[in-house]
Amino acid sequence: MIRAILLLLSIALPARAEEIVADLSQDRVSISTSFDGSEILIFGAIRRDAPRNFDTKMAILITVAGPREDVAVRRKDRVMGIWVNADSVEMEGVPSFYAVASSRPIAEALSPEEDLRWRITTRRALSAPGGARMARKDPDFLNALVRVNTDAGAYTTSEDAVDLREGTLFSTKIALPAALTEGNYTTRIYLTQDGRVTDSYATALYVQKVGLERWLYVLAHEQPLIYGCLSLFIAVAAGWGASAIFRYTRL
Amino acid sequence: MQIYLPIAEVSVNAFLILGLGGLVGILSGMFGVGGGFLLTPLLFMIGIPPAVAVATGTNQIVASSISGVLAHFRRRTVDLRMGTVLLIGGLLGAAIGVQVFSVLRDLGQVDLLVNLCYVLFLAVIGGLMFVESLNAIRRARAAGPAARTVRRQRNWIHALPFKMKFRASGLYISVIPPLAVGLLVGVLAAIMGVGGGFIMVPAMIYLLGMPTKVVIGTSLFQIIFVTAFTTLLHAMTNYTVDMVLAVLLLVGGVIGAQFGTRIGTRLKAEQLRILLATMVLLMCGKLALDLLLEPSELYSIGVGGPG
Numbered sequence: 056m057i058r059a060i061l062l063l064l065s066i067a068l069p070a071r072a073e074e075i076v077a078d079l080s081q082d083r084v085s086i087s088t089s090f091d092g093s094e095i096l097i098f099g100a101i102r103r104d105a106p107r108n109f110d111t112k113m114a115i116l117i118t119v120a121g122p123r124e125d126v127a128v129r130r131k132d133r134v135m136g137i138w139v140n141a142d143s144v145e146m147e148g149v150p151s152f153y154a155v156a157s158s159r160p161i162a163e164a165l166s167p168e169e170d171l172r173w174r175i176t177t178r179r180a181l182s183a184p185g186g187a188r189m190a191r192k193d194p195d196f197l198n199a200l201v202r203v204n205t206d207a208g209a210y211t212t213s214e215d216a217v218d219l220r221e222g223t224l225f226s227t228k229i230a231l232p233a234a235l236t237e238g239n240y241t242t243r244i245y246l247t248q249d250g251r252v253t254d255s256y257a258t259a260l261y262v263q264k265v266g267l268e269r270w271l272y273v274l275a276h277e278q279p280l281i282y283g284c285l286s287l288f289i290a291v292a293a294g295w296g297a298s299a300i301f302r303y304t305r306l
Numbered sequence: 307m308q309i310y311l312p313i314a315e316v317s318v319n320a321f322l323i324l325g326l327g328g329l330v331g332i333l334s335g336m337f338g339v340g341g342g343f344l345l346t347p348l349l350f351m352i353g354i355p356p357a358v359a360v361a362t363g364t365n366q367i368v369a370s371s372i373s374g375v376l377a378h379f380r381r382r383t384v385d386l387r388m389g390t391v392l393l394i395g396g397l398l399g400a401a402i403g404v405q406v407f408s409v410l411r412d413l414g415q416v417d418l419l420v421n422l423c424y425v426l427f428l429a430v431i432g433g434l435m436f437v438e439s440l441n442a443i444r445r446a447r448a449a450g451p452a453a454r455t456v457r458r459q460r461n462w463i464h465a466l467p468f469k470m471k472f473r474a475s476g477l478y479i480s481v482i483p484p485l486a487v488g489l490l491v492g493v494l495a496a497i498m499g500v501g502g503g504f505i506m507v508p509a510m511i512y513l514l515g516m517p518t519k520v521v522i523g524t525s526l527f528q529i530i531f532v533t534a535f536t537t538l539l540h541a542m543t544n545y546t547v548d549m550v551l552a553v554l555l556l557v558g559g560v561i562g563a564q565f566g567t568r569i570g571t572r573l574k575a576e577q578l579r580i581l582l583a584t585m586v587l588l589m590c591g592k593l594a595l596d597l598l599l600e601p602s603e604l605y606s607i608g609v610g611g612p613g
Contacts, residue, residue, distance in 0.1 A: 199604075233316065268550075
């Protein structure tokens with residue numbers, strides 16, 4: 056659906072000299088019981104109406120953004136000798152996952168002004184208008200958010216990770232961590248010339264729990280009493296079962 | 307083998323969880339503690355979100371306690387009458403504790419309070435038990451087996467009204483102290499997210515003067531109901547009970563509890579107590595260090611909203 060709209064949009068735009076044509080190796084990621092992270096291959100080509108202009112430095116930037124959520128970033132401070140959460144900033148619309156990959160170092164591939172406009176790098180994606188809304192502007196807390204999420208593997212930036220061949224074919228692999236949140240992920244591909252974005256392309260990736268995972272999740276949220284009783288029943292049965300088995304084996 | 311947990315939304319190693327469940331099960335069977343005070347922090351350490359760890363931990367404690375209590379029933383080391391009195395106090399206390407918890411959450415700083423509670427209680431109980439058990443062992447060594455006769459002191463507890471006979475414990479005391487102990491444990495259990503065995507066991511031994519052998523079975527009996535109540539509450543209000551995690555934990559836990567009970571009956575009461583005291587003190591030390599030392603990352607990310 057989203058893809059169809061985007062396709063229509065791209066047709067409606069005036070013809071450009073260079074255009075991105077791309078796809079994902081899969082448009083659906085299923086989280087089953089044995090899910091241990093996944094990898095998606097993003098590949099495509101640049102369609103040209105005219106011969107390639109070799110005077111400009113071209114680059115491909117690819118971002119994958121997870122569903123947005125509201126978080127509170129807290130800072131510990133020393134109060135009477137012990138470390139306690141003293142200060143916190145609420146942030147709305149923070150992506151649960153954000154990956155950036157580029158075909159050359161980001162400093163070369165993208166000018167700061169264009170980054171500000173298109174919100175491509177992690178910092179910009181979070182702080183620019185339309186990104187995360189902070190209850191209070193404080194760069195320390197924003198830096199901390201990026202740092203903690205990067206350490207946890209939820210935010211990644213991989214420069215030179217996009218393989219660009221003959222200035223036409225490109226591909227990259229984005230690793231999705233094992234601790235993945237359900238929802239719609241947006242993949243965006245940008246083509247830049249001398250740091251200026253000349254074309255972009257977006258597509259969606261659906262991450263969904265399947266089978267037992269889905270069933271348990273739905274039950275827990277829609278029938279919490281039944282779910283709670285079922286949990287207790289399993290606990291009682293397991294406790295009694297183990298006791299009975301041990302009695303028999305011991306005799 | 308990695309397994310994705312549907313509620314916690316993280317992928318974990320199944321054998322690691324089985325092992326954790328087993329370890330806590332052994333402790334549960336040996337000492338009559340639910341093991342929550344060890345399990346919950348251990349689950350945090352392997353990356354389970356705190357809310358899920360607390361809620362699922364209580365479910366696991368139900369299973370290991372049942373496994374343990376059945377073994378004690380066969381050995382006739384459960385004082386049902388005392389257990390019921392404690393339970394009445396416990397459920398009342400848990401209901402109060404949940405209210406206190408939500409008031410504290412509105413004030414912020416609930417994490418700090420929980421940690422301080424842990425450090426304080428673990429230190430006092432662990433310290434008391436350790437010193438007492440050491441003295442008991444020393445006395446036994448110095449005087450030989452003859453000095454091991456139990457001499458129960460008559461104190462203010464015996465002066466209270468509403469006396470009741472607790473045959474299995476060999477006690478004839480007022481119901482007020484056990485009710486109060488149950489109430490206190492219920493409040494603390496709801497605030498700290500544990501079964502409360504590590505508080506109740508020493509309270510039963512030192513405050514009520516119950517024999518150690520009966521204390522463990524009776525404590526397990528009471529813990530089953532308090533944790534079952536808490537599990538239901540968590541499942542219905544926070545949706546944080548992870549069944550897959552719970553099943554893994556309790557498979558390890560129920561087996562561990564059986565072994566634990568067997569080990570427990572072979573050890574002497576003083577040895578049992580000194581072991582439990584050491585463990586309580588170790589956990590207390592770890593939590594105290596976390597509060598006192600500067601953390602390497604000052605910032606943390608939590609879910610939005612107050613609290």
